[in-house]
Amino acid sequence: MExxxxxxxxxxxxxxxxxxxxxxxxxxxxxxxxxxxxxHIMVLYWLHENDAPDKRSVLQVYPRKxxxxxxxxxxxxxxxxxxxxxxxxxxxxxxxxxxxIQIKDIDxxxxxxxxxxxxxxxxxxxxxxxxxxxxxxxxxx
Amino acid sequence: MExxxxxxxxxxxxxxxxxxxxxxxxxxxxxxxxxxxxxHIMVLYWLHENDAPDKRSVLQVYPRKxxxxxxxxxxxxxxxxxxxxxxxxxxxxxxxxxxxIQIKDIDxxxxxxxxxxxxxxxxxxxxxxxxxxxxxxxxxx
Numbered sequence: 001m002e003x004x005x006x007x008x009x010x011x012x013x014x015x016x017x018x019x020x021x022x023x024x025x026x027x028x029x030x031x032x033x034x035x036x037x038x039x040h041i042m043v044l045y046w047l048h049e050n051d052a053p054d055k056r057s058v059l060q061v062y063p064r065k066x067x068x069x070x071x072x073x074x075x076x077x078x079x080x081x082x083x084x085x086x087x088x089x090x091x092x093x094x095x096x097x098x099x100x101i102q103i104k105d106i107d108x109x110x111x112x113x114x115x116x117x118x119x120x121x122x123x124x125x126x127x128x129x130x131x132x133x134x135x136x137x138x139x140x141x
Numbered sequence: 142m143e144x145x146x147x148x149x150x151x152x153x154x155x156x157x158x159x160x161x162x163x164x165x166x167x168x169x170x171x172x173x174x175x176x177x178x179x180x181h182i183m184v185l186y187w188l189h190e191n192d193a194p195d196k197r198s199v200l201q202v203y204p205r206k207x208x209x210x211x212x213x214x215x216x217x218x219x220x221x222x223x224x225x226x227x228x229x230x231x232x233x234x235x236x237x238x239x240x241x242i243q244i245k246d247i248d249x250x251x252x253x254x255x256x257x258x259x260x261x262x263x264x265x266x267x268x269x270x271x272x273x274x275x276x277x278x279x280x281x282x
Contacts, residue, residue: 004150010224031215037217038273046146077175078262084151086257088185116227118218119217121219122268130180132180
């Protein structure tokens with residue numbers, strides 16, 4: 001486990017005039033074909049502002065930066081502070097034009113590097129089997 | 142977008158005697174605290190068998206390796222062939238002991254490097270707004 005892996009950005013998140021665009025590198029145009037048959041996508045992006053040794057070594061946080069929540073391991077949260085600063089989020093597609101995907105909303109900083117796009121397939125799980133702690137029951141603001 | 146990013150594995154998927162264990166590096170023990178309050182986790186792992194230039198340059202595939210499905214861009218699929226070979230999957234926790242998370246099931250090769258664990262938070266979306274192509278409506282085998 002001593003080796004490390006290389007990630008190449010495939011695009012960038014561009015926020016302008018109240019709209020949000022996923023600008024995919026034109027050489028990946030073909031990788032987008034068929035995406036228009038889906039309503040939603042899973043976007044993996046790099047939390048570039050947290051790609052620093054001191055931030056990648058944080059192991060525990062207060063969820064949602066609220067000290068009323070129990071101090072938790074970063075793997076038990078979606079904190080942007082984590083050993084490998086990758087965020088995963090589901091977004092609704094508004095429009096696709098060539099290599100530009102316009103999406104409805106994303107909780108990401110402008111200019112975050114995109115590292116992967118996957119079609120969104122709903123989880124087929126028994127929702128009664130899902131258990132969460134209290135702090136996670138409400139949606140993050 | 143010319144730069145690249147470094148991923149360090151945080152553990153490894155270990156399949157033995159019909160059981161599946163996520164063996165997290167002991168130096169990340171603290172990052173697991175609180176995970177026992179969740180029933181499910183999101184696991185990000187490296188598709189190490191596809192980390193090669195020829196495989197990372199594949200842009201289109203037949204979904205689920207079925208030529209009856211329309212040739213699709215890899216970003217419109219969950220194909221293990223993609224520019225950055227990262228898989229994202231939801232798993233049910235069976236037991237956590239120190240740095241070992243036993244899970245119910247995972248569609249991953251034995252010894253795949255784990256790159257992140259996040260708590261599973263169900264999507265709060267209007268399911269009637271989700272649109273999928275025909276090939277994606279059934280669960281992969």
